[in-house]
Amino acid sequence: MTSLLGRSSAAPHPGPGVTPGTADRATARSAVRRGPSRSGGGRLRTALEVLFFVGPALALFVLFVVWPVARAVQFSFYRWKGFGPLDDFVGLRNYVSVLQNEVFVGAFVHNMVIVGLSIVVQLPLGLGIALLLNRSMRGQGLLRTVIFVPYVLSEVIAGVVWFQLLQPQYGVVDGILGAVGVAGPEQGWLGTPDIALYTVFGVLTWKYLGLAVLLFLAGLQGVPHELVEAAQMDGASWWQVQRRITVPLLGPTVRTWAFLSMIGSIQLFDMVWILTGGGPANATTTMATFLINEGTKRYNYGIATAASVILFAVALVFALLYQYFVLRRDVADADADARRGVR
């Protein structure tokens, strides 16, 4: 507590050479620059404060994130069965064998298909529903809840329920289709290699559409009402207002959602594991199911950790590229806004 007070008492003095009334950013920057000129005791104190407050979180982060990741990287250079000494160093052989494995390559393709489909299908669908639900109507709250409920359900429970619904012959889906005279696929929705991935994607859409709608609805609240009113005054139709004003202003929200969706699709595991386990005939494997299968089922921990490092790298590259090419615009816009606001 005392240290907090100490720091805040030091803050108000404006630095020499900085005239009051200059932009906040300048003050902040000079304050940082001023740091080193303080007495040695003050610096130590600041360092201790930082350590005190950041330390526990940092320790947990290192223990449960950095250390396991580092160990996984280490394991990936060995052939190891999960027990016994770690002494069979194989260099990059695990990586070569993972990258040459057709099941892993297939899994990567499946991940990419899910990434692509999520954007192409869930974005327009989610946007449409959000725009509809944004209009005042009766039962609005109820409808919003209904759309959002699947997202709140535990993934495993949703998976088990859908697994049963999609059972060939005895499942509800086939039952309903049968009642109207349409036959489901011979081997079932999850048992036919050619359509299993799309069935899984359908369930994923059902599950995650709620999140997209929720985010878009939140974004819609940020669209200034005056703009909409002004447009309406100028005679714009509801449709024109959405197309020309609302959707463009929703851009940052959409881009953030797409980022979350992409990372989620790359790391996709639970739903696939419950619904198909990666089958039939490896038609729905993802990188994550591949590495779990190699690790916990076949005890090829070296291969599994190599695959997990590759998965990590893929997710990182995607995240950085997206950050650089897409999200940077939003950040740049925000910066520009801030600068404009100051002047």
Added chain:
Amino acid sequence: MRRRTVTSVALGVAAMTVLAACGTGGDDTGGSDAPASSSGAATTITWWHNSNTDPGKAYYDEVAKKFEAANPGVTVQVTAMQHEDMLTKLDAAFQSGDAPDVYMERGGGELADHVEAGLVKDLSAPAQDVVTKLGGSVAGWQVEGKTYALPFSVGVVGFWYNKALFTKAGIDKPPATVEELIATSDTLRRAGVEPISVGAGDKWPAAHYWYYLALRQCPQQVLQDAVKSLDFSDPCFVAAGTELEKIVKAKPFNKGFLSTPAQTGPTSASGLLATGKVAMEMQGHWEPGVMQGLTEDKKGLGENLGWFPFPAVSGGKGDPASALGGGDAWAVAKDAPDAAVDFVKYLLSDEVQTGFAERDMGLPTNPAASGSVKDQALAGLLKVRDQAPFVQLYFDTAFGQAVGGAMNDEIALLFAGKAGPQDIVEKTQAAADDAK
């Protein structure tokens, strides 16, 4: 009555790396010797088993108490776990070098790996009399001539069928050859009954077909050599796949079998048989127990349940009476006290095995207990097992999961029409060469 479910633990990616990080990779468990004398000082033995429901649970507690009474100063710490839980915890225990003193081994390549890593105690000398008594059953738990675990229950795989549905379709005797099996399936289909359920979603139930066909096609010596040399160049392995392709092409399996699980829920392969939706399923000795758990009245098929051995293959070089099977054995951790070995010997004694058999907990391996099995289905299987000239351990267990898993994956692909007989042999050989 053990289920042979392959672990289906849904560990997340993060959990996996955390788990991996917990392993103490570097140190050798054989390094420090625990106090190995059971005389005088108090000794505690930890024992993990999977009989977590009665009557098995109560019986094993009683067994532990009796052993403690006969061996003053020894305490047996019993932990009863659900099967899958136990397997997961065992994996973690091996990784951290903190294995229980007495635990279950399934034999084959898995055991060989544990032996190679120095985790298991050699029981050949201290339990020599028991090894002799159990005879051929211990073969699956021997590595390079040494016995590392003592099997307490060994069962065989065969076809479980619904007698009422067979009668309904006008079938008076179970098929004895693969041709007859296909013909029987066609007859059942015509009668509006789905012939066979197979949990190909879990892969190993589908793989059992190929194992059995290899057992029918290959001479015993070829199989026994293959387990050691991991050489699958004998043409009988391709012949097994060709025969399997013939069965799959005849379409005897339940709708959606590619995604059907083995034994979870009423729409699993065992569930379909238990609820009378299909006429037969090929499964191990645990099937009646599994089916009981999947029906509301806890009876399974009851009186309607029948069993017939895997049919013969024309021109096959294997003995048609040989069987595919496997079981569970008690193993002792390398650094466990000597009392643990005494305890395992006691578990295989006439007394405990007879109690085990009386409670229908499995198919006892001690000949003295053979007559005590009450359940009719199990008693029948016991006879088949004891009359079989040769019981082949499930290939995936025998070869170890690294090779077995690759083999199972490829067999499942054949069921899906995405791989041929040659592919199975090639992929298995590739995995074996990789594991060498």
